[in-house]
Amino acid sequence: DGGITQSPKYLFRKEGQNVTLSCEQNLNHDAMYWYRQDPGQGLRLIYYSQIVNDFQKGDIAEGYSVSREKKESFPLTVTSAQKNPTAFYLCASSIDLADWVEQYFGPGTRLTVT
């Protein structure tokens, strides 16, 4: 079955530690995205990537970093510089970056930093 996997489902970290969230897709999609979801707020775009070895900042990139070394994988690192990292993180992918395409979402990772 094709889809997007995110692991782990729940992640707990101490303040001051970097943490990397995994996102893998086997849909052969070129474009991948990271969103952050907070209660009562819509999804906000952190980073997106159109193609391997290329990525762009979204609306709230500060305190986050990404890499795109393989088409299938787009890991997100939440650094200690991110002031409020506790949130639900969603990864998505689409065939390309066109405006009409459907974005397919993974099941999400809930990160709690204490």
Added chain:
Amino acid sequence: GEDVEQSLFLSVREGDSSVINCTYTDSSSTYLYWYKQEPGAGLQLLTYIFSNMDMKQDQRLTVLLNKKDKHLSLRIADTQTGDSAIYFCAESFLQGGKLIFGQGTELSVKP
């Protein structure tokens, strides 16, 4: 700027129709979408409408777009308990890549 607004909660009885509303500010959007999120899960695309259309119907779902008022709605006919979820409207733009999401409307369906 880009802003999408939704009311946060809606409660209906099973079998009734649900209408979820969304307003947006940027009229340059090309497509508008409705996504569904079940508890603890990712988002699933329900339907979308091209910005030149007024209405789109897909089984129990009807999308209405009033471009003049920048208002989008999703009507779910014969709402079932399985429809309980958070519904997000979103818009995309010609340059692609970016979806702007509303805050989500939590639909609660009571038996």
